[in-house]
Amino acid sequence: MEGTKAVVAMVVVQVVFAGVSIFYKLALNDGMDSRILIAYRYLFATAFLAPLAFFLERMSRPKMTWKVLMLVFFSGFFGGTLSQNLYLSSIRLTSATFPSAMTNLIPSMTFILAIIFRLESLEIGSISGRAKIFGTLTSVGGAMLLTFYKGVAIAIWPTHIHLLDSRHNAVSQGSSDHVMGSILAIMSCLSSAIWFIIQEKISKEYPCHYSSTALLCLMAAAQSVAYALCVERNMSNWKIGFDVRFLAVAYSGVVASGLILTVMSWCIKKKGPLFASAFYPLLLVIVALLSSLLLDEKLHLGSVLGSALIMVGLFVVLWGKWRGSQASNTTGFQEEKKQIIHLGGEWEHRSMPPK
Template identity: 45%
Template sequence: MGDQRPSGLFCAMFIKLKPYLAMVSLQFGYSGMYIVTILCLKRGMSHYVLAVYRHAVAALFIAPFALAFERKIRPKLTLSTFLKIMVLGFVEPVLDQNLYYVGMNYTSATFASAIFNVLPAITFILAMIFRLEKLKIKKLRSQAKILGTIVTVTGATVMTLYKGPVLNFVRSQGRNQNKTSSGSTDQHWVTGTIMLLASCSGWAGFFILQSFTLKSYPAELSLTALICLMGTVQGAAVALVMERNFSAWALGWDSRLLGPVYTGIVCSGMAYYMQGMVIKERGPVFVTAFSPLCMIIVAAMGSMILAEQIHLGSVIGAIIIVVGLYCVIWGKSKDYATSSPLTCEKGGALELPIAMTDGSKLTVDDSNPNGGILMSDTRANSSSVPSVI
């Protein structure tokens, strides 16, 4: 009896921190993606081919897990769900990533990671349009989310319109300063920024559509495998049209092989699955609210490994974006705090808070051997037989 309370507290704490741990670890994975991707592009690998290989690796990696763990719970694939998966496979794996690769090649890995901090703001706006986010203007948490969105967009605008002088760091002063200073003038900075913002919009749309698709197809592993498969097929069709030279499909024992394998397993296979899990619990806005951590890691790695130059406009815009994102995250945390807390008593299974819209109410039966939640309907014209969730 004495060990049940500490284990229950630990269980509840882990469940509370699990979405944060998942998103923070994912940002470290994305940080490596920025560095590996820019190395692939500098080696001459086509970004169309990279996107195809990336999702082929992701599909091969995630499919065995989907077949093993979801064969009994996988719902029937309807035509409506299949069409949504096809759109998901085009929006993020094909459209979003190719725009991102071109935009990053025109600017830099550091700038690309920084401008992607506008993603939560775009996702928040789309979530409001599709009624996935509820706003109560008189509530402080809603005001914080609106203000944070405005500040975030302002920061992205500063990064787009103001480049500023170069901020020299220890490693970027030496071996590659002359090369980057002369090359930076040739970069299509505004065009690259517009492409990155378009990529952000596509990614935000992916999160919104993924949220709707999970409601009709609540099998995260299977959905991830299907998205990667559709992305591979559609991306291959685009790549065959855009890349007529078949030598562009060649791989080597260098970053051209590491790039597809790393980004496929970590940034597509694992990322889509983890994002789907957290979206079901916290919503799409929460998933996109951890970009500043990725920006900080990439800025450090880009300066040391790639000898990239960081401009003052990028730093100022990134700081503004971080302030705006903090407001959004604070508002989202207050939204979640107002919902029913998770319970973990007597060794029972933890259940997410469930909101009933049909007049039903939830009660906890301690005598239930499954530690489950009993749902009983108190309306006069309803059945009196409870069901166990």
């Protein structure tokens, strides 16, 4: 039941993150500066989470140490400030959907980092180890197929909904620097993978999900505001009304950063960083469906084939993770059984009367 909760939670996480991608597209299309968007996102998240964490965990919160404070600082930097600014910079240089496709590199990067930091065992000789490697490569292959191969258009539903306004298109795709945009997207994925590793350590040192996420958002807010003020000092650009810009920062801040990061922290503590990152391939599938439904973007054959490979890879990785945990539990049970038999034999030998 615990494993089912984690799976459902991570699927919800990807659905919410897909909504963030849609709101990002709409806000950038409206002309909002990406750095200001990120700054407002974490300001909203901090304002929402700080009182919640204070009241819910005021009795169970452990003592803050310098080690935890430094971990939270780097967690906010890699998981918030750096990854999100690189992500939106890649959108400006390439297209709105390209960085979403590149996020499928996060599971493989997290897998490699988890092996380096000994959070995961490779175990090439075992079935579970080979399943993890094969599933990761399959998901990455499906993402690359979805990205670079379009194929024929497939009309699923004629919604006639097109939320993007071409008159205020802030993303110039005609003169994009795809090389630099690709590098920025890869760096964003690497930053997110590093965040998964740091979050694993935070969950052990400071096991209060609301408080740690509130501190993460606070650090990211301070860093993002400082960076945005350095590059954008025109205060008129910081004004937002009750429009798509406000909806974008409120949704991404309160829902995505405030609630969903807390859920991700819980999943990482329960199942590890590889399990949580393995669900990122779902993001591109959901974004493709929402873009087709809300932004009048047509699905193509490459999207369908790539999505199928992504789902197969995700299933294989989760199966390998489950098989490895089952084998570990079986081994531990056998060792415990041998120890009990050994102790029982010694007790029986000592309790026998001398001849």
